[in-house]
Amino acid sequence: EQPTELMKAHYTSRYACLRPCPLICPNQGLVRQLAIIRRSRELEGKDTSALSYERAISVVKAYPHKLTASRLAEVAKLPAIGEKMLSKITEYVDDGEIEESQTIAVSARFQALSVFTTVYGIGATTARALFDVFGLRTLSDAEAHYACHPPSPARAERDSKIRARAPSLGIREALALRAELEEKIPRAEVEAMHAVVMAELAALRPGCLSTIVGGYRRGKAESNDVDIVITHPTLRSGSDQVKGLGELLVNRLYDRGLVTHVMHLSSFRSPDALRTAHWDALEKALIVFVLPPPALRAHRRLDLIFAAPEAYWTAITGWTGSKMFERDLRLYAKERGLKFDSSGITRRRDSKAYIPRSEREVFTVLGLEWLEPEMRNA
Ligand code: DGT
Ligand code: MG
Numbered sequence: 001e002q003p004t005e006l007m008k009a010h011y012t013s014r015y016a017c018l019r020p021c022p023l024i025c026p027n028q029g030l031v032r033q034l035a036i037i038r039r040s041r042e043l044e045g046k047d048t049s050a051l052s053y054e055r056a057i058s059v060v061k062a063y064p065h066k067l068t069a070s071r072l073a074e075v076a077k078l079p080a081i082g083e084k085m086l087s088k089i090t091e092y093v094d095d096g097e098i099e100e101s102q103t104i105a106v107s108a109r110f111q112a113l114s115v116f117t118t119v120y121g122i123g124a125t126t127a128r129a130l131f132d133v134f135g136l137r138t139l140s141d142a143e144a145h146y147a148c149h150p151p152s153p154a155r156a157e158r159d160s161k162i163r164a165r166a167p168s169l170g171i172r173e174a175l176a177l178r179a180e181l182e183e184k185i186p187r188a189e190v191e192a193m194h195a196v197v198m199a200e201l202a203a204l205r206p207g208c209l210s211t212i213v214g215g216y217r218r219g220k221a222e223s224n225d226v227d228i229v230i231t232h233p234t235l236r237s238g239s240d241q242v243k244g245l246g247e248l249l250v251n252r253l254y255d256r257g258l259v260t261h262v263m264h265l266s267s268f269r270s271p272d273a274l275r276t277a278h279w280d281a282l283e284k285a286l287i288v289f290v291l292p293p294p295a296l297r298a299h300r301r302l303d304l305i306f307a308a309p310e311a312y313w314t315a316i317t318g319w320t321g322s323k324m325f326e327r328d329l330r331l332y333a334k335e336r337g338l339k340f341d342s343s344g345i346t347r348r349r350d351s352k353a354y355i356p357r358s359e360r361e362v363f364t365v366l367g368l369e370w371l372e373p374e375m376r377n378a
Contacts, residue, residue, distance in 0.1 A: 006375070007064040014079045016055075016328035016378035017368060019062035023219050023377045026066045030092045031057055033101040037088070040104045043113040043124045055080035058324045058378045060089070069093055112137050118182055120174040120263070120301075121155075139178070146171050162265050163247055166254040169261035169288060177261075177288065180299040184222030192291060193226050193302065196258065201230065201249055208232045209312070213319040214303075219374040225301035226289075227319050231312040246285040246306050253289070260299060261288040281343045282307050282315055311343050313356045317363075318342030324378040333366050340366060 006020045013019050025031065038053035059080045065071060072093060076086050091098050104110045109131060116127035119142070130136040136145055150156070151170050159168035167173070174181070185193075194212050201208050211217070214227030230245075246265060253259040264286040282305050289302040307315035318326060319342060333340035337348050345354040345365055356362045363370050 004064055007062060010369075011059075011062045011064055012078060015332045016058050016062075016322075016324045017332050017371070017376075018328075019058070019378060020371055020375040021058070021062045021322075021325075021378045022375060025061045025063070027060055027063060029096075030067060030089065031060055033092060033098045034060065034088065036101040036105050036110075037098070039114070040110055043110065043117065043127065045124055045128065052080070052082075052085070054324060056085045061378065067093055108137065115139055116142060119171065119178050120169060120181060121171050122174075139175070143175050146175060162262050164250050164254065164262045164265050164285075166250065166259050166262045166287070169263050173261060177299050181288070181301055183298060184224065185226060185300055186222055187216065189291070189300075190216050190223055190226050192295065193289060193300065194228055196291060197228065197249075197253070197289075197302070197304070200252055200256065200258070204248055204252060205232055205245065207234070211316050213305075213316055214321060217320045217373045218322065218377050225303060227303045227305070229305045229307060229312065229315045229319055231307045231309050231315075233309055244283075246283045246304060249304065250285045250287060253287070256292070257290070258292060259287050259289055263287065282311065305342070307343070310353075310355045313359050313362050314340070314344050315342045316359055320373050320376060322376060322378050325376045328378070329366070329368075332368070336367055338366060 010019050034057050038050050041050035059078050088098050112131050113127045116122050116130055136142055162168050210228055210230045213229050215223045266284050285304040287302050289300050290297045330340050339346045354365045
């Protein structure tokens, strides 16, 4: 099979953006066990260790054979597989499981931190504080806690800066919506959401172009959220056409009952307080969306990214993911004297900007072999 041939040719590459990586790999069980350890490291704030596991997982995902004892010598030579990682993999090959993964998975702490962080706005640090400082263990504990604790002043101030009519999604609202926001979104619903958003946008600015990106574009059957990159063939960054398009669209969707909350809205007009938390300077609207009746009106997370035409293709590449693919894409570009992010490609020494006219051109400019989105699941 062709994908396998492609995988065989490149699985030893150091950069995730060079390794073809399918959604489902031959060693899915091992990936699942390593992912538990990675997640635990992340929840505990051990980011360096979490990244080591993430890199190793990404290398295992690209490995084109089922792992057996006779292949361990080869695996030991793969990038990101150090001694510790190799011992975990060996353990899996020998016993069919990794003891540390099993221990973590059943621990009360891991389970509580995992559940807390399913609430939008609760990150690892907050989750640990809820567990350690306030002694909370369950979601109902967290609900009771937040019923009598107002959001932090920093958060309240950030929320108050969002220039949209829709309310922001505070922790209490996020707790109330948690069950729905936790549901995975099937592909047909992703497409229905996209169609509704683009019809509303057409009423504001006819002729916009869009691509559904994120996990959907990489072939995932079910997504955690929907990511859409939007542009207009004649709209330029400085012009009134693109300025504040996100805000306009979000307010229109809100007035029609299609948006219930706004988590983040950046526009060229209001320099964006959250900018450092994101990777590029594109205008974005991160919102909670509901389909119009007669659809089942489940609340869904929707990210809209607005790009001027010259940034459309880099935005598509930058938002297709996976996260590991994107991380190594930036490193790979840097190694070649270029700077890549979703808003464009520039040459480091003189800031010369490249304007790719297709996604293939993005790959060409970066000196990358073309990879179908379905093979970017690093
Ligand atoms: P999921 O969980 O089913 O939504 O899976 P993904 O892969 O769609 O994950 P998601 O939606 O968090 O992110 C989509 C891609 O967009 C991700 O691979 C990296 C990129 N991305 C996420 N957040 C940002 C951001 O704030 N700025 C930029 N430039 N890219 C981002
Ligand atoms: Mg997504």
